[in-house]
Amino acid sequence: MPKEILTKENFQKLEVVIEKNKGKKGALMPVLHEGQKIFGCLPLEAQKRISEALNIPLAEIYGVITFYSQFTLEPKGDYTIGVCMGTACYVKGAQKIIDRIKKEANVEVGATSPDGKFSLEATRCIGACGLAPVLTVNEDVYGRLVEADVPGIIAKY
C-alpha cells in the first residue's frame, strides 16, 4: 500500500501550524519545519496552501525549500538502504546487489519505494572494503554479501 500523505488529517494539522505562526515575522521557516514533520516532506500541495495562507509566492517557497538541505520535496522511506559503490564493493558485485534490492524492495536508486518503506542510495566508499560488498540499512551494516542475501535482509524490516 502506498503511504498516503495528502490526507485531510495532515492538511488540518497544517492549518493549525499556519494559524499558530500567521502574523509572526519570518513565519515561513517555522511553518516549513512543522510542515515537514506532518507530511514527512514538503509536497507541492502543501506548498500551495502555505503560499496562500502566508501570502508568499509559491516560487519563493520552492526556492527556500530547495536551498536548505534539510527540507525535502519527496518523502524519505522509513529505512534508508545505502549500498556502497566504492571500487572494492563494485568489483565484488555491488551492482548485482543493487539490482536485486530494486526488485525486492521495489525502489529505484535515489528514490523511495511506493509503500514509503525504503529509500535506496548508492553511496561512496564507506571504508569497509574488507567486508565487500557492503550495504547499510539505517544504522545496521551488512557485509560479505551475495545476491541471495538480499531478500532475507529486506524481510527483516
Added chain:
Amino acid sequence: MELFRSHVLICGGTGCTSSGSISIEDAFKEELAKHNIANEVKLVRTGCFGLCEAGPIVIVYPEGAFYSRIEAKDVQRITEEHLLKGRIVTDLLFKEAVVEDQVRSINEVDFYKKQQRVALRLCGVINPEDITEYIAFDGYKALGKVLTEMSREDVIEAIKKSGLRGRGGGGFPTGLKWEFTYRAQGDQKYVACNADEGDPGAFMDRSVLEGDPHSVIEAMAIAGYAVGANQGYVYVRAEYPIAVNRLQIAIEQAKEYGLLGKNIFGTGFDFDLEIRLGAGAFVCGEETALLNSIEGKRGMPRPRPPFPAIKGLWEKPTLLNNVETYANIPQIILNGAEWFAGIGTEKSKGTKVFALGGKINNTGLLEIPMGTTLREVIFEIGGGIPGGKAFKAVQTGGPSGGCITADYLDTPIDYDNLIALGSMMGSGGMIVMDEDNCMVDIARFFLDFTVDESCGKCPPCRIGTKRMLEILDKITEGKGELEDIDKLERLAENIKASSLCGLGQTAPNPVLSTLKYFRDEYEAHVVEKRCPAGVCQELLTYHITDACKGCTLCTKACPVNAISGERKELHTINTETCIKCGACVDKCPFKAIIRK
C-alpha cells in the same frame, strides 16, 4: 531546602548521551531507590564536562571523584562501594585521576588544571533544565544589576572596557557593535544570537546551550536593554536537538519567573525571546545570511555595508553576537570590566573555548585564557599525540582557517597572532594532525566542504572554489603539473579578494596556509607523483615484503584477487589489478604488506 550528603553529576552532553549516559542515570535511580538513599544522594544531569574522550562521565561530589567511560553495569559498584561505604572505586576513575595510588579530584587532572572557565563556568556543574540552580550560582543577578543600577551607556561602556571581542570568529570588538546598534536610528531594534555553529569539529556553542542556556538568555536581555531592543531571536541549527530542547525549557522557565516578558524586575523593561531553527546550510553562520534565514528567505548573504547594526532584521538595527560571546557578558557585568580585561593578552582579552580533536589524546572541549601557547594546549591539556607519532600541524578556524606548524607551537593564542600565522581563531575548532596526515589531502577535504556549502550567489566563490577543488583533485590523483600550484595560488588570492561574504573570502585559507608551510608536499605530489604521508590512494602502491610467511590470509581478503603465491611461499601483489583498498594490510598477521 533539602540537603544532600553527596551529589552525583552525570554528563548529559551530546557526546555522553550518545555513549549511553541516560541508561546510567536510570541505573543510578534504581540503585539509589534500592538502597533507600535517594533522599541523601542527589542525581544531577548536567551539560558537557568537556573531556568527551572519557565519556560517559560521572562525577561524585564532595570528593570530586572523576569516573570515566562508565557503563550501566558499573553503577551498582559505585553505589555500594562509594555512596554507601565511602570507598572510591579507583579502577573506574579516569586514568590520570589516580597518581601513585593517590586519588586526585577532577580539578587536579591535567586536562582541567590549566583551564579557566568563564563561558563554560556552569557547564557540567548545574542541571541546565532547572532555573533555580542557575539562580543559585548568581544567575540573573547581572540582569538585575543592569536594570536597577546601570544606565544603558554604562552597560555599553563596561563591555567596551572589558575588551571582549566576537567569539564567532571575526573578533570584532563586542562593545563597539553594541554602541553602533545603540546609536542607530530606528523605531524597532532587535537582538539576535548566532548559534548556527557549522564548522566541522567545533561544538562549543552547542555545549554552552546544552549546559548553561540561561547565561545566553540573560546576556541577550542585557543586550536588549543596552541597545534598546525588546525582541530577541536565537538562531540554532536544527542538527542540535538537545540544545534546542534545553534552550526552549530555559526560555519557558525564565518567562515563568518573570525574567523574560513584560516589566522585568518591575523596571518597565520588556524583553521577549524566540528560537528560530536553521535547516542545514553552513552559510547561515554568516551574519547577513543568518538574518535572511530568520526572515524566512534563502540563506544568502547581503552586501555590507549596511551592517546589521544599521540595517539588520527587516531592515531594522540588529545586534548579532555569537553564543560564546553572550555567555561572557553576565560575568563581565558581575565581576567588572577590569577583571575581564585582566585576563588574556594586550589585544585579546578574556578566555576562549576550543574544541580539540584529531590526533590528540584528550579529545574534548576546553577553555583557556588568551595567550596560552599552542604547546600548552596540545601537549599539557590535550595530553599530546597518541601512539608516539610526531606532531605535524594544528588546524584552527575550520574551513576558514589554516594550519600552524611545529615551529610556531610556542605562539601565544590570540586573534592577531593566529591571523599573522595565516590561520585564524575562527569559532574555536582545533584539529591536531600527525605525520600520517597529508596536507594536500586536508586542503582538499576543506575545499570539498566549501564547494558543497557555497550558496551560489557570487561567482568567485561558486565557480572559483570549484575550480580550486578540481586542481586539488588532479594533484592528489597524481595528474598535477607544476603550473597547477601557481594557478591555485592565483585563484586563491582572487577568490579572497572578490567574494561577497566571509565564506568565500576565507575558503582559500586552508590551501594558502598549507602551500605556505608544506609546499614541498605539494611538489612531491606533482613532481615525484608521491604522497609523502602515504594518504593519497592514487599515488600509493602496495607491496609484500620478505616478512611474508605465505599464510594466504591476504589472498582470501583481497576483493579483486590481485594477490598470488603458493602456500608457505612469498606472495606478490599485482599492482595493475590492485584497487588499493587496504583489506590485505588489515588481515596480515606479520605486517608484511606495506604502502609506499
